[in-house]
Amino acid sequence: MNVQIFGKAKCFDTKKAERFFKERGVKTHNVAVLEKGLSKGELTSVVAAVKAAGGIDAIADAKSADFHLFCHLTSQGKFDKLLDCPALLKTPIVRLGKIATVGYCPQVWESWLKLK
Numbered sequence: 001m002n003v004q005i006f007g008k009a010k011c012f013d014t015k016k017a018e019r020f021f022k023e024r025g026v027k028t029h030n031v032a033v034l035e036k037g038l039s040k041g042e043l044t045s046v047v048a049a050v051k052a053a054g055g056i057d058a059i060a061d062a063k064s065a066d067f068h069l070f071c072h073l074t075s076q077g078k079f080d081k082l083l084d085c086p087a088l089l090k091t092p093i094v095r096l097g098k099i100a101t102v103g104y105c106p107q108v109w110e111s112w113l114k115l116k
Helices: 012-023 040-049 075-084 106-113
Strands: 003-007 028-032 093-096 099-102
Touching: 003 012, 012 028, 012 106, 040 075, 040 093, 040 099, 099 106
Parallel strands: 003 028
Antiparallel strands: 003 093, 093 099
């Protein structure tokens, strides 16, 4: 199982996600999203995975200081803004292959563990 956690160092939900998988013996690949951001391919994959939950709008953090700049953009503008400004990303973003969650979602992750 190859779980990626994109998070922010000061995000409590990111820490809870890391702990969730550690307690269950699942190795994770942790990415400091403020330093590394998401690649265009990673962001495309996450947007597709969370389409039912709101797509690109579900990935943006409404508590971010720059959210007001984001909310009035077109879909492509929002995508580009998230690539350029990783501080706008809601964390944690947890990926397992082509499936992903945004935010703290232990019920979903439990279902992933059953796929092993």
